Amino acid sequence: MLLEARNVSKDFYRETKNTNRFTAVNDISINVSAGELCVLMGRSGSGKTTLLNILSGLLKPTRGSVLLDGKDLYELSDRELSLIRNRSFGVIPQGQTAIQSLKVIENILLPLKLYGKADDKDISFARELLERLDIAHLETAAPAELSGGELRRMAIARALIGKPGFIFADEPTGDLDDENTALVFSFLKERAKAGSGVFIVSHESDAKEYADRVLIMQSGKIERA
Amino acid sequence: MKSLAAKNLKGKPLRTAVLVILSALLTFTVFGGTVIVESLDTGLASLENRLGADIMVVPYEAATQKKFEDMVLQGSTGYFYMDSSKLEMIKNTEGVKRVSPQFFLASTSSSCCSVAVQIIGFEPETDFTVTPWIKKSYGKDLEKLDVVVGNDLNAFVGDELSFYGVKCKVAAKLDKTGTGFDTAVFTTEETIKELIRSSLEKKMNDFKDIDPENSVSCIMIDVADGYTAEEVLNDINLHVKRVKAIQSAEMISGVSDSLSGVSGIIRILMTAIWVLGIVILLLAFTLSVNERRKEFAVLRVIGATRARLGRTVICEALIACLSGGAAGICLGILIILPFNDIIEQMLGLPFLLPDAVSIIKYVIIAVILSALSAVAASGTVAARISRIDTGVILRGDN
Ligand SMILES: Nc1ncnc2c1ncn2[C@@H]1O[C@H](COP(=O)(O)OP(=O)(O)OP(=O)(O)O)[C@@H](O)[C@H]1O
Ligand SMILES: [Mg+2]
Numbered sequence: 001m002l003l004e005a006r007n008v009s010k011d012f013y014r015e016t017k018n019t020n021r022f023t024a025v026n027d028i029s030i031n032v033s034a035g036e037l038c039v040l041m042g043r044s045g046s047g048k049t050t051l052l053n054i055l056s057g058l059l060k061p062t063r064g065s066v067l068l069d070g071k072d073l074y075e076l077s078d079r080e081l082s083l084i085r086n087r088s089f090g091v092i093p094q095g096q097t098a099i100q101s102l103k104v105i106e107n108i109l110l111p112l113k114l115y116g117k118a119d120d121k122d123i124s125f126a127r128e129l130l131e132r133l134d135i136a137h138l139e140t141a142a143p144a145e146l147s148g149g150e151l152r153r154m155a156i157a158r159a160l161i162g163k164p165g166f167i168f169a170d171e172p173t174g175d176l177d178d179e180n181t182a183l184v185f186s187f188l189k190e191r192a193k194a195g196s197g198v199f200i201v202s203h204e205s206d207a208k209e210y211a212d213r214v215l216i217m218q219s220g221k222i223e224r225a
Numbered sequence: 226m227k228s229l230a231a232k233n234l235k236g237k238p239l240r241t242a243v244l245v246i247l248s249a250l251l252t253f254t255v256f257g258g259t260v261i262v263e264s265l266d267t268g269l270a271s272l273e274n275r276l277g278a279d280i281m282v283v284p285y286e287a288a289t290q291k292k293f294e295d296m297v298l299q300g301s302t303g304y305f306y307m308d309s310s311k312l313e314m315i316k317n318t319e320g321v322k323r324v325s326p327q328f329f330l331a332s333t334s335s336s337c338c339s340v341a342v343q344i345i346g347f348e349p350e351t352d353f354t355v356t357p358w359i360k361k362s363y364g365k366d367l368e369k370l371d372v373v374v375g376n377d378l379n380a381f382v383g384d385e386l387s388f389y390g391v392k393c394k395v396a397a398k399l400d401k402t403g404t405g406f407d408t409a410v411f412t413t414e415e416t417i418k419e420l421i422r423s424s425l426e427k428k429m430n431d432f433k434d435i436d437p438e439n440s441v442s443c444i445m446i447d448v449a450d451g452y453t454a455e456e457v458l459n460d461i462n463l464h465v466k467r468v469k470a471i472q473s474a475e476m477i478s479g480v481s482d483s484l485s486g487v488s489g490i491i492r493i494l495m496t497a498i499w500v501l502g503i504v505i506l507l508l509a510f511t512l513s514v515n516e517r518r519k520e521f522a523v524l525r526v527i528g529a530t531r532a533r534l535g536r537t538v539i540c541e542a543l544i545a546c547l548s549g550g551a552a553g554i555c556l557g558i559l560i561i562l563p564f565n566d567i568i569e570q571m572l573g574l575p576f577l578l579p580d581a582v583s584i585i586k587y588v589i590i591a592v593i594l595s596a597l598s599a600v601a602a603s604g605t606v607a608a609r610i611s612r613i614d615t616g617v618i619l620r621g622d623n
Contacts, residue, residue, distance in 0.1 A: 050616075053615075053616035053619075054616075056526075058525070058526060058615045058616040058619070059614075059615070059616025059617070060616075078530050078531050078532075079530050079532075082525075082528050082529060082530040082531075082533075083528065084528075085525075085526065085527065085528040086527060086528020086529075087528070089528075091526050091527075093523070093526060093619040094619065095519075095619065097519065097520075097522075097523045097526070097619065098523075099229075099520050099523060099524075100236060100517075100520065101229075101232045101233045101235065101236030101237075102229070102232055106232075110229075110524075110527060111527040111528060113228075114524075114527065114528055114529055114533070115528070158527065
């Protein structure tokens with residue numbers, strides 16, 4: 001499986017000195033292939049999240065296209081693209097993203113329940129993920145009872161429950177301690193070795209150790225590849 | 226997705242309770258209001274049906290003192306007499322097709338009832354107003370000292386009732402009419418004259434020196450084809466002394482006027498409460514969904530379609546509104562059906578509950594309305610949330 005961004009740009013409209021158009025992502029072309037772990041670094045505001053959202057089918061670029069095995073994501077119908085997000089992509093967004101009315105385990109199984117049922121095998125896989133991420137004791141807790149780092153790990157488990165071909169992680173270790181940071185990176189690395197394409201946005205210099213490729217972003221451009 | 230909607234509702238019990246109570250009140254208002262308005266209509270129709278004569282002639286004083294009207298509409302008791310020679314005069318008036326006399330008496334001393342009872346006697350050979358609906362409850366002719374009781378009286382077929390010391394047998398009980406006739410007792414001319422004589426003997430009759438054989442209380446008139454009720458009525462009022470001819474339609478028109486007034490007020494209140502309720506529901510849903518914008522964005526991230534987001538919102542609204550609606554209907558059934566007598570007294574108008582089929586129809590309409598208002602109140606929010614820009618919302622604002 002191959003995900004290619006071709007000359008993608010994203011403009012935002014906002015008041016600035018001479019123009020009201022701000023280009024957050026500026027004519028970027030990159031590939032993410034199966035089995036590869038790619039780390040994107042860069043200063044705050046350089047456009048990392050914007051690029052990740054474009055790649056993961058969440059934000060339509062102003063120009064350019066994103067192809068999954070040759071199919072342009074943003075030419076698909078909402079249902080087709082939604083299915084791809086559900087089946088082929090696992091996204092760990094920046095910030096907290098729990099559904100408050102669901103327990104931890106229900107949050108994790110939700111992607112499967114959207115298009116069917118979670119069977120016993122899925123539930124034991126969810127438990128395995130909880131175990132691996134060291135939050136097994138929180139299985140039936142409510143999100144409101146969790147710490148920031150625990151919520152983050154719950155979001156990671158939710159992104160991985162469907163064994164997606166591509167994993168997108170936006171600062172997945174932002175609120176984790178060193179021990180858990182290492183745990184999460186090695187876990188994501190493991191997924192890459194198992195054949196997933198993994199795309200991580202991170203400030204952590206440790207991340208480089210796990211990367212097959214490191215990209216540096218500055219002012220909407222990829223500086224170094 | 227239904228389960229997510231249900232869990233979202235459970236997750237915010239207070240807000241959900243407010244939504245449910247609000248829709249319960251809405252449905253209660255619409256269901257209750259409809260039942261009351263329809264009961265008034267049914268009551269009026271039943272009154273029209275029961276009066277059955279085009280013109281009624283009563284002694285002049287009875288008409289001016291509103292005795293007769295109150296008797297028919299409110300179920301109050303009264304009796305008055307005029308000379309039976311009037312009957313002959315009226316029978317010979319041009320345009321009169323048929324006439325039949327009635328005889329009234331009121332009894333405070335009957336064994337069945339704590340309140341006074343109106344007794345109405347009719348002449349079986351000529352009667353065309355009472356007999357048709359007695360026939361519905363009782364197939365045979367009434368024997369001497371047989372009576373037929375109105376639906377609201379605490380007496381049953383086979384019971385023995387005593388009026389002025391005369392023992393009568395209940396031969397039948399009439400269906401409910403929602404009019405003053407529900408507390409009346411009907412019997413034949415022969416029986417009521419016996420009762421009148423007995424009331425005179427016991428000196429319990431206000432008319433000390435009437436002769437039952439030569440008295441009538443009211444004369445029912447059917448107008449012949451080719452004549453209007455007004456013509457005949459004017460003729461009688463002009464030529465027959467000390468009587469007043471009343472047009473049934475006119476007496477009812479007073480009722481139907483105040484009835485349409487009451488119905489109108491209820492309808493306006495119903496609409497106002499409904500509109501207000503939808504506005505409040507709309508606000509509540511908007512707040513509740515906006516508060517969870519990020520959660521809806523997360524649903525998009527994990528692969529929910531736009532349509533599905535909208536459906537989740539509408540589903541939440543439907544669950545809340547329909548369970549509230551069910552509660553409102555139960556409340557309506559519990560309050561309005563058992564207490565319809567009290568409502569009737571309060572309104573002072575003919576009031577007859579519609580039949581079960583109609584009530585089921587109103588239940589269905591109320592359920593559909595509460596579902597519709599759920600969709601109306603949540604539809605725009607649902608449409609808006611389904612268009613959220615996921616990539617923009619989920620940008621690490623945390
Ligand atoms: N919806 C938006 N409207 C206007 N400007 C936006 C919008 N989204 C992003 N931007 C701008 O685009 C630029 C890039 O934003 P982005 O979130 O991609 O940065 P980032 O590299 O992820 O930063 P950080 O490391 O702080 O998360 C920022 O200057 C931001 O202000
Ligand atoms: Mg970012």
